Amino acid sequence: MHVENIAEHLKAHGIKPSLQRIKIYEYLLGTYAHPTVDVIYKDLMSQIPTLSKTTVYNTLNLFVDNEVANVIIIEDHEARYDAVVEPHGHFKCKVCGKIEDFDIDLSKLELKNLGNIEITETHFYLRGICEECNKKMK
Template structure:
């Protein structure tokens, strides 16, 4: 069993455990998210699956993403005015974002976890989470520029 097959199986178990019915569309959206490392928008998911599910609407994709988000299977990423993107990697990690093409790549830097405890000490807040993204130009765009 591949890593993505294992993750899909675990995600389906989570859905079942939450009492969510697993429709073919829901299964396909989840599978696409797990296999996609590109942090797709709802529209990207819809376009990728519309030939397989011609009766599925963008609203169906959004509704499924909302369910997945409520259960904790996906995270919604919002950056500026652009469309929300969805990430199936719910572990603590950060994002590097290409300012040319918008590509998003995951990375983890454990030392940054200390930022939350420092922020609590300095401000007195009960810090629940933090997010960080770095911006630059990805390898593909750098090569196109040369």
């Protein structure tokens, strides 16, 4: 997505596009690594010397609140971020820590015995050993 398109996308979701917000969103769009606040801060501080870790944290929370990004909390102590907001799942390798996306067909998902509840969010997390680590172990 081009910078002008990012600014328009943020505006369409009620977010005032600043240089820092555009750069952080552009960074999220350019990676599938599901980065943490620390990773984003370290990678962008050379481009934006005035950037603070607090700004990154607050911007990501703003993105999540306005549904242009998702927070992924597979481990209690670690929040990661994803610009893909369409329904999908995440797999975390317990050996190398890499997180990968996987597709989910929600039309085939069958939930039972939930009673009269309203589901407002869904998160699909799987843990195991990724293909690369499996190969190294054999």
